[in-house]
Amino acid sequence: MSASFTLPAPAKLNRMLHIVGRRDDGYHELQTLFQIVDISDQLTLTLRDDGDITLATPVNGVAHDDNLMVRAARLLQRSAGTAQGAIPRAMPGATLTIEKKLPMGGGLGGGSSNAATVLLGLNKLWQLGLSATALAKLGLQLGADVPVFIYGHSAWAEGIGEKLTSVTLDTPWFVIIHPKVSVSTPLIFQDPELTRDSRPITMARALQGGASEWRNDCEAIVKKRYPLVAEALDWLAQYAPVRLTGTGACLFATFESEQTARTVAELAGQRWPTWVARGLNTSPLQDALGC
């Protein structure tokens, strides 16, 4: 057994996001198209036999025990160590390191993706043999976006983002910019002016796209509360159709040509942190794990 894995934790974009209701527990019912893109954090998971879970590379602003990587590892350890019907057993541990490239709280799902990579990677490193379904169920306890990274495919999502159907999307080039402001997901979802009553549509209709369907219902309120997002969006919209991903703050513009994307990214890069990314239909994580 290999004692160490280095694995990617890619970003996602919400190509569209509609809010169709609110549950009694405050969580929102969504309809969204997730697409994984080819920019990633890089994680290394190394086996240790003393049972400890340690993150050796602290992430700025996130306490060790709150880090979604550490929480994912401990959750898996607890759950596998006390599996129903099995004799409780001593579990191995892991040292985790991360090379963080994705912005935090940007709507690119970085934290959720880190958690998914830890769950899939340690499942293999610890030879647990848990199914993707079991790992996605565990992951959902950590964040609404974890399951899509566990399955690792473009997906139509409903519920709070956990009812996933694999789909195949076009794979354009994206220019992603971070308007240098942090948007709080809970605050946007609590905002009294948020649109929560979009009419549910079918997956087939969503896949046909079109300007009125491929919108993000969080966008108007995020623009209103965060003028820096509005400014960046209006700037980028000069060049191509632009949308917010998740609850922001990141914005993405869609291009058919890599060269045009790179030209616009160069201009954007003079004002904001900017990435050029290609849309994918399968995640580089699943490719690396040979799933």
Ligand SMILES: C[C@](O)(CO)[C@H](O)COP(=O)(O)OP(=O)(O)OC[C@H]1O[C@@H](n2ccc(N)nc2=O)[C@H](O)[C@@H]1O
């Ligand atoms: C907006 C999206 O990025 C779309 O992909 C996700 O749904 C957010 O996923 P996430 O960051 O993993 O969110 P979580 O950590 O699960 O939730 C953060 C907070 O956002 C709110 N929240 C989140 C997801 C959802 N469907 N409804 C909500 O109301 C809840 O107040 C929650 O406390």
Ligand SMILES: Nc1ncnc2c1ncn2[C@@H]1O[C@H](COP(=O)(O)OP(=O)(O)OP(=O)(O)O)[C@@H](O)[C@H]1O
């Ligand atoms: N490993 C981690 N990487 C990033 N954020 C983490 C991590 N662990 C915990 N967090 C916390 O989670 C918060 C959300 O981070 P994340 O990068 O997932 O946001 P996001 O891109 O907006 O995600 P989403 O699109 O799912 O809303 C961060 O502000 C941070 O406090």
